[in-house]
Amino acid sequence: MASPSTLPYLIVGAGPCGLIAARALKRKGIPFEVVERHTRVGGIWDIDNPGSPMYETCHFITSKLNGGFLDYPMPEHYPTYPSWSQVLDYIEDMARDHGLMEQIRFGVSVTKAEPTSSRPDATWSVESHDGYLGEYAGVIYAAGQQWAPYAPDFDDMDTFTGRLIHSSEYRSPSEFTGKRVLVVGAGNSGVDIAVDAAEYGSAAVLSTRRPYYFLPKQIFGVPTPDLMVGKVSFPHVPQVSQRINPYQVIDLVLATVGPLEAYGLETPSWPLGATQPIVSDTVLHHFTHGTLTHRPNVKRFTERGVIFDDDSREDFDVVVLATGFDISIPWLDDDVVPPRDGHPDFHLGTFAEKYSTLYGIGVLHPSRADAWSLFDQLTQIVVADIQARESGINVDGVSRLRTQYFPNLKGDFPFVDTRRNINQADTLELDAMLTTLRVTYGLEIPASHQHGFYSSTRQTEVMSA
Numbered sequence: 001m002a003s004p005s006t007l008p009y010l011i012v013g014a015g016p017c018g019l020i021a022a023r024a025l026k027r028k029g030i031p032f033e034v035v036e037r038h039t040r041v042g043g044i045w046d047i048d049n050p051g052s053p054m055y056e057t058c059h060f061i062t063s064k065l066n067g068g069f070l071d072y073p074m075p076e077h078y079p080t081y082p083s084w085s086q087v088l089d090y091i092e093d094m095a096r097d098h099g100l101m102e103q104i105r106f107g108v109s110v111t112k113a114e115p116t117s118s119r120p121d122a123t124w125s126v127e128s129h130d131g132y133l134g135e136y137a138g139v140i141y142a143a144g145q146q147w148a149p150y151a152p153d154f155d156d157m158d159t160f161t162g163r164l165i166h167s168s169e170y171r172s173p174s175e176f177t178g179k180r181v182l183v184v185g186a187g188n189s190g191v192d193i194a195v196d197a198a199e200y201g202s203a204a205v206l207s208t209r210r211p212y213y214f215l216p217k218q219i220f221g222v223p224t225p226d227l228m229v230g231k232v233s234f235p236h237v238p239q240v241s242q243r244i245n246p247y248q249v250i251d252l253v254l255a256t257v258g259p260l261e262a263y264g265l266e267t268p269s270w271p272l273g274a275t276q277p278i279v280s281d282t283v284l285h286h287f288t289h290g291t292l293t294h295r296p297n298v299k300r301f302t303e304r305g306v307i308f309d310d311d312s313r314e315d316f317d318v319v320v321l322a323t324g325f326d327i328s329i330p331w332l333d334d335d336v337v338p339p340r341d342g343h344p345d346f347h348l349g350t351f352a353e354k355y356s357t358l359y360g361i362g363v364l365h366p367s368r369a370d371a372w373s374l375f376d377q378l379t380q381i382v383v384a385d386i387q388a389r390e391s392g393i394n395v396d397g398v399s400r401l402r403t404q405y406f407p408n409l410k411g412d413f414p415f416v417d418t419r420r421n422i423n424q425a426d427t428l429e430l431d432a433m434l435t436t437l438r439v440t441y442g443l444e445i446p447a448s449h450q451h452g453f454y455s456s457t458r459q460t461e462v463m464s465a
């Protein structure tokens with residue numbers, strides 16, 4: 001067994017989070033390799049990555065102002081909500097501009113990672129689809145959250161003779177031409193797919209088992225998600241005070257949509273954010289035009305369609321289960337990071353409790369518009385931990401962080417008890433955690449809009465200097 005400090009760290013996956021991790025390790029000169037089973041960077045944003053849940057009509061739900069990488073703004077000519085292919089190009093540009101491409105081995109799928117001893121700081125022995133890959137000082141999981149489709153087991157589902165797919169199999173609205181389509185589940189993909197069904201199908205129905213909030217993508221001339229989390233300042237709105245507080249902003253945005261009963265829906269009894277809000281300009285348009293209708297949960301399937309909870313019955317040609325994903329890490333033994341209802345638990349969204357040399361990036365569901373920046377900020381915990389172990393930097397702070405700091409990242413926010421919410425974290429709690437990491441534990445955590453944090457790793461700037 002080699003000494004840890006002579007070994008590189010292995011980052012599994014070259015989607016946005018794998019690149020975030022690679023750039024952060026590169027910035028501190030920590031040796032690493034990235035392996036990616038596909039032939040390109042980009043993760044789910046590459047529609048050709050086998051198993052990707054991407055579809056032709058998908059656009060970023062978070063705006064280009066806040067949704068991209070930390071210290072790497074999306075191009076100015078991009079629209080506010082870029083298409084998936086624009087997001088993919090941007091991800092690839094980020095990797096090239098930071099010289100990360102050379103450190104990625106494509107076409108390598110990790111199939112097994114095992115600690116080489118029972119010590120918490122064990123090195124890792126890793127296998128890939130074509131044999132032994134190597135021994136690594138540590139492993140960083142960056143293999144995503146949307147590769148293991150979750151589907152409820154509805155009664156008599158196997159008797160349905162139409163086309164039954166999970167949303168991850170859906171690619172193009174042309175699949176709906178002339179078809180009666182039922183979409184089950186109103187996550188953001190479910191709603192996009194329901195809109196495609198409304199525009200291309202002969203009939204479109206969206207079934208949900210609970211009410212959701214629906215928000216426009218843009219309000220008062222600014223992106224709604226950014227306005228609601230205070231990432232853009234409140235614009236001038238006649239009759240509304242500029243001193244409006246964040247809670248009043250939320251009330252005002254919801255008031256512009258009005259009671260959801262006007263669209264044949266139900267208004268949730270819980271606060272905004274307790275389930276994931278739907279951000280779409282077109283779904284309410286289709287409800288008001290009657291090109292999309294809402295039904296309650298599916299009670300059971302029939303040969304030709306479904307019976308809903310209110311005992312109404314309808315026939316469909318296609319049923320799309322937009323019912324979400326679990327996070328699956330098939331290449332780790334279950335007891336290494338025990339999954340809770342399909343969601344492995346990483347302390348502070350990064351540390352595996354049992355082994356200090358195993359980390360996860362992109363394993364939380366943050367309730368915020370700048371998730372990729374947050375994942376970068378959390379990656380700084382990994383960097384600090386590695387530096388403490390390998391170089392003795394801030395050993396005391398990092399060791400107290402591991403052993404004494406267990407914040408409740410949900411806070412007392414009343415998240416609804418859903419499978420997706422298991423690893424949901426509250427924005428205010430995350431902000432408080434980032435402050436504590438800086439102030440109490442001495443970690444270098446950039447602000448989400450910090451310019452220049454990665455200038456030392458940017459090849460383009462180095463070359464032009």
Ligand SMILES: Cc1cc2nc3c(=O)[nH]c(=O)nc-3n(C[C@H](O)[C@H](O)[C@H](O)COP(=O)(O)OP(=O)(O)OC[C@H]3O[C@@H](n4cnc5c(N)ncnc54)[C@H](O)[C@@H]3O)c2cc1C
Nearest residue numbers: 013015016017036037043044060061062109110143144362
């Ligand atoms: C339809 C849809 C829309 C979304 N819209 C937004 C949005 O607007 N804003 C936002 O912030 N988030 C959005 N998301 C969330 C999305 O997960 C993130 O944007 C982002 O892609 C997460 O990056 P990641 O690197 O963690 O995972 P991924 O993008 O899933 O990348 C993981 C990579 O790991 C590779 N991999 C997996 N297993 C292995 C293995 N065993 N060996 C080697 N490589 C492996 C995969 O091939 C993939 O390239 C959306 C998700 C979906 C499904």
